[in-house]
Amino acid sequence: MNRLEEELKKALRQVEPPTGFAERVLARAASAKEKKKARWLWVLEWMEASTWRWAAACALCVVLATSGILYRRERQRKGEEAKEQVMLALRITSSKLQIAAQSIREIGAPEGPQR
Amino acid sequence: MRRFGIIFALLAVTQVAFAQDWDPGGALKRLAAKADKTVDVTLDQSMLQFASGFLDTKDPDQAQAKKVIANMKGIYVHCFEFDKSGGYSTEDVASLRAPLKEPEWSRIVNVRSKHEGENVEVYFRKEDGKFTGLVVISTEPTELTWVHVLGPINPDDLRRLGGQFGIPHVEIDDKPSTKKGESK
């Protein structure tokens, strides 16, 4: 190893993180878990609150289901379109390669004279 | 929120990396402006993967297509038709060929039909011993086609390409050939 590499190894030696790093990470992990739990509790409380909220929730479900159906239809349409594009691209590529290959076969050499 | 930002940034970088519709010297744009009819197919890796999910494996052509595109990173096809000959110039074709003179590209086929006026050139890009790109330039008096396939490409896939989609199968020799005449 040359001098530069030796110096680089020294310069880039591992360093200790600041004191308390591990504790701070664990504290963040615990806090993230609490937030997630609190979010779910909030949803439950909200749903228990009153009847009209239940109705609103049902309406929302219907809207989501409908938009889900519409989304799936649109996705299907786009998928069919993409599929047609792929087939078109492959047909064009194939036909051009076919022309080249057929000419090679007819001429009987990798690169022949003009027909 | 920051997590979504990171995911979004990662996705954006991936999209940019894969969207590689190549326009050598701006030739394709010029040709599109001059052509009377244009057919463009631009499919990057994400579109190919999306389309693959809709290919019906019960249909032999579509099943074969699925195999061929499985590892591809993109297919870009541009066909230009002109009402009369002379619609495109030698400079246009030279612009398309220019980047293919780089060492990583090899022209493996150059077929010219003086009688029918059709010329087909096939170029392969090779990196680390693997085929990573294919370009086909086809010129006729009133038509020019540019096909760019971003690999990796398996020569077997190429043979499949030549033998499917309603087109009879023909062997393609992938040994490099010497140049013999240029078209137009």
Add this chain to the structure above:
Amino acid sequence: MREHQRMVFSIAYHFLHNGAAAEEVAQDVFLELFKKLGTLESRAHVTFWLRRVACHRSIDYARRNKGAAAEVSWDELPEPSHSIERGQAHHDPMLTKRLQQMVAALPEKMRMVVILRYQEEAGLEEIANTMGIPLNTVKSTLHRAHAMLREKIGQALGEANV
């Protein structure tokens, strides 16, 4: 966690050249580790995963915070103002500091390759796998990094020995 915190923090620190930013990145890496722990199969897998995520997170952080504190431009870095006698450089903390600054001023990909090579003593193939780049790219990047660093610091190290 304590076993790996030096590695993760150091990658971020040497890349970002900023302690607070390095801690933020390192914390994010470990928080992600807690979620993914069930999917990691072995100790070696954990190490590889941490290294890879630390690399990518550090690069993402740098890109998001371009122009923020501690960004050093390569062209603005002066060459060392003094040359060092052979043998003296071994114990020169200024040289170490200068090298750290130079590494922090390298382009991002190059910087990470250098850090993985010399901090982690990773092999070239390991670096390629960690960063998700081809092996040849790692080789050429490292070669260019050496050339760039030698150009700046060659005098200080005594040219014959570089």
